[in-house]
Amino acid sequence: MSATQLAALARTSEPGTVLRRFLALDAVVTGTNALAYLAASGPLGRLLGVDPALLLALGAFLAVYAAGVGLLASRARPAALGVRAVIEANFAWAALSLLALAVWLSPTTAGAVWTAVQALTVAGFAALQHLALKSRQDTSS
Numbered sequence: 633m634s635a636t637q638l639a640a641l642a643r644t645s646e647p648g649t650v651l652r653r654f655l656a657l658d659a660v661v662t663g664t665n666a667l668a669y670l671a672a673s674g675p676l677g678r679l680l681g682v683d684p685a686l687l688l689a690l691g692a693f694l695a696v697y698a699a700g701v702g703l704l705a706s707r708a709r710p711a712a713l714g715v716r717a718v719i720e721a722n723f724a725w726a727a728l729s730l731l732a733l734a735v736w737l738s739p740t741t742a743g744a745v746w747t748a749v750q751a752l753t754v755a756g757f758a759a760l761q762h763l764a765l766k767s768r769q770d771t772s773s
Contacts, residue, residue, distance in 0.1 A: 648709055651764035655705035655718065658757045659698045665750070666694035680743030697721070715765050722758035726751040 668676065669691030677684035701718055704710045729751035733744060 648768050651710060651715065651761065651768055652705050652707075654757065654760045654764050655701055655710060655715070658718070658722070658761070659702035659705055661753070661757075662694050662701065663698035666691045666698055669694065679740065680746055681738065681740035682743055712765060712769070715761060719758045719761050719765070722754045722761070726755035726758065729754070 669687040673684040673687040673691065676682075677687050680687075704714045704718065729747050733739070733747045733751075737743070737747065739747060
């Protein structure tokens with residue numbers, strides 16, 4: 633997603649709307665990733681050099697996580713505690729992905745690139761959600 637597209641998502645006078653949009657985008661991207669892992673763990677496992685069983689497990693986890701983030705995004709005013717949990721989980725996911733890449737996984741080149749790109753994407757969601765939550769809190773004070 634380009635900076636222009638992100639700016640368009642953030643364009644509103646209501647900070648709560650920005651937060652909900654970034655949560656919803658996170659849920660859609662995560663859910664799409666989950667479905668891909670669940671539906672095509674074999675071919676994706678071969679492409680990425682990752683055990684298909686690991687992709688299945690990650691797909692199941694991500695499907696549940698995406699549903700939770702989507703539910704949070706559907707609230708008129710997502711609970712700050714829930715949003716902070718999503719932010720922390722996203723930062724943890726990004727860090728663990730990079731750690732796994734460095735220490736545990738032995739992926740193909742495509743798998744290494746995919747792991748790094750998805751880690752950066754998830755960290756980006758966390759940063760955007762953090763800024764949007766902070767903005768919402770600043771305007772409600």
